């Protein structure tokens with residue numbers, strides 16, 4: 415197997431499968447290491463296959479043109495005839511009948527993602543596709559951990575069913591041997607494919623590329639992957655020196671250890687990274703991260719605080735955090751809605767007292783409430799302090815590089831709230847409708863358009879390091895910037911913000927950023943805990959219900 419340019423494959427017996435990817439040159443944070451544009455598998459999740467182009471994987475814009483369905487199976491949909499033709503040629507001419515059989519058999523117009531993926535691989539093998547044979551054929555290169563999966567009876571019985579469905583509906587029943595092969599393929603897909611999940615953009619599905627799947631895991635990764643249509647981009651998250659092993663995270667590595675181990679269970683290895691070995695929390699990992707200086711250009715430019723956060727670990731052990739995390743995620747708490755959100759927040763009390771704001775599940779609790787607030791015309795303004803708190807006190811400690819997509823999304827949320835609050839402040843609506851006078855006052859005293867411009871310029875800067883040009887968030891940021899650039903009479907403010915993005919050390923630009931942007935954002939963030947503790951739940955005028 416050839417390694418991507420700029421990397422080499424090496425034999426490493428201590429890693430399952432025995433291979434690892436090493437850098438053959440150095441990379442700075444945000445550098446593209448390699449792109450992968452010829453996946454063996456790239457498909458949307460089953461339930462989303464009617465709202466996602468089945469070839470280029472673009473999610474349908476609810477206000478846009480409807481997607482066109484395949485006239486034969488009527489299940490696969492496409493954004494245009496070019497995508498439809500490309501998909502037909504690459505796989506759909508073989509899989510089209512699968513959907514017809516499924517509709518006739520069980521009356522559904524989609525199949526579970528793993529079933530469709532296994533059927534596609536079996537069809538590609540039958541057609542003699544060289545890349546699929548090399549990776550997933552009988553002597554294929556990908557590791558599957560099949561024997562380990564078989565030991566987990568619950569998982570294995572699901573896998574047997576999913577593989578059987580692929581063989582039956584794919585019209586591939588040839589022998590018992592085909593079924594065994596389908597099960598092994600499913601294990602290999604589980605071990606090597608990537609989840610394209612991005613809840614905000616509606617992106618979902620799986621992506622399998624044999625080169626990309628050579629990269630091992632670490633809970634302190636030095637690289638990360640972003641997806642844009644049928645292309646995956648591998649980028650450096652922190653500085654990588656020539657000779658370093660390139661490692662990504664297969665899971666949300668900011669979760670407590672027990673939750674990480676649960677996520678890694680499907681990969682059948684013991685993680686040996688320092689986060690796992692010494693059970694470090696997010697603050698400890700952040701404090702020693704070489705990526706901390708990147709935050710000079712961020713909403714948490716206090717590098718000393720990132721290196722030495724004011725948390726009080728004596729109040730809360732790692733074991734107690736795991737108990738809180740488990741209770742927060744217990745089935746009794748899975749209903750969603752405002753009542754559960756309130757109960758979940760109560761579980762976070764000890765994390766608040768220990769000032770361990772960046773430790774999950776506290777950020778998840780605030781995020782959940784911010785989304786509920788935003789859905790409701792009475793409470794949307796409350797979302798702003800919550801997003802500000804997440805962007806200043808939680809996310810920088812969890813994901814140290816400011817260009818990480820999750821951090822950029824948090825900044826977008828603040829910018830969106832500010833563009834609405836700026837309008838409502840100007841018309842007086844905010845003062846009339848929002849009962850939180852402190853919040854209204856901070857907004858009235860500050861130039862929200864300047865705040866918004868700074869955030870968007872920050873996003874445009876970070877997107878160049880962390881996101882594909884076609885990423886929705888990057889597109890939204892560029893569009894919002896165009897709107898702001900059309901406003902008259904803002905030349906001085908705009909020049910200072912641009913000078914700050916160019917050089918955050920520039921004394922005049924830095925002072926302006928601190929006064930005009932950071933100060934109000936910090937003041938808004940300071941309201942968050944009180945809002946979470948009392949304001950939202952106490953006020954009868956602000957019922958936290960979804961309307």
Ligand SMILES: C[S@@+](CC[C@H](N)C(=O)[O-])C[C@H]1O[C@@H](n2cnc3c(N)ncnc32)[C@H](O)[C@@H]1O
Nearest residue numbers: 429430431432433557627628629630631681683
């Ligand atoms: C996507 S593959 C990675 C490439 C793999 N090393 C190979 O040679 O094919 C995932 C598998 O690699 C192994 N692996 C990944 N990260 C590891 C780590 N940090 N320590 C040990 N094994 C690891 C596990 O067996 C896992 O199921």
